[in-house]
Amino acid sequence: MEVVRLMDAFFHDQERYDVLEEIGQGTYSEVNRVQVAMWAGGILRYGQGVDAWSVGMIAAHALAGRPLCDGASDIDQICKMHDKLGQLDTDNCPAASTWPDYGKLLFPATPAQAWDALLPHAEPGAAELCAGLLTYDPDTRWSVQDALESSYFRGAMAPQEEIAAYLDSLRLTR
Numbered sequence: 087m088e089v090v091r092l093m094d095a096f097f098h099d100q101e102r103y104d105v106l107e108e109i110g111q112g113t114y115s116e117v118n119r120v121q122v123a124m125w126a127g128g129i130l131r132y133g134q135g136v137d138a139w140s141v142g143m144i145a146a147h148a149l150a151g152r153p154l155c156d157g158a159s160d161i162d163q164i165c166k167m168h169d170k171l172g173q174l175d176t177d178n179c180p181a182a183s184t185w186p187d188y189g190k191l192l193f194p195a196t197p198a199q200a201w202d203a204l205l206p207h208a209e210p211g212a213a214e215l216c217a218g219l220l221t222y223d224p225d226t227r228w229s230v231q232d233a234l235e236s237s238y239f240r241g242a243m244a245p246q247e248e249i250a251a252y253l254d255s256l257r258l259t260r
Contacts, residue, residue: 135224138233142219149208149216165193171220172198179222211238 146154155170157163168174173196174182182188201213215238218228233239 133224134229135227138219138227138230139224141230141233142216145212145219146205146216149205149212154204161191164191168193168196170199170204171222172196174222179224181223181225209238211236211240214238 143154155163155166157166172178173193176183201217205212205216215233215236218236219233221227228236
């Protein structure tokens with residue numbers, strides 16, 4: 087439910103819904119499933135961190151007007167993630183050393199790009215929102231609740247009470 091609230095809050099305006107519709111029609115890179123499922127939440131464990139990562143990637147896509155990391159293959163996808171978000175290593179994700187395939191591929195050491203450069207035309211708080219949701223370490227990554235409480239959504243177009251009321255109005259009855 088929290089992911090739905092966050093997505094509804096983020097996509098409250100038509101321009102962003104258009105991006106979401108584009109993603110739903112398959113024009114969004116097919117290999118983004120790799121980045122979401124494999125690298126997002128700690129390879130073998132699914133949890134809210136994977137959902138938060140997914141929302142972060144979708145938000146970054148909507149804010150930039152293009153996919154943040156649109157690789158043509160799974161390896162290209164990982165290279166693009168390293169290029170934008172910096173190299174994944176045990177310093178920024180201690181649990182990585184326990185992943186079955188960690189360390190099998192060697193990538194050049196790359197620093198993360200500044201979020202202001204990745205999202206140059208984004209609203210205030212957008213960089214903080216994406217950085218919090220796209221932290222490699224699932225244990226320190228923002229939760230969906232953290233995102234909803236971020237400065238990006240403070241004073242946003244739809245207050246949380248309005249969002250909750252809207253979502254309640256969508257509930258189907260039998």
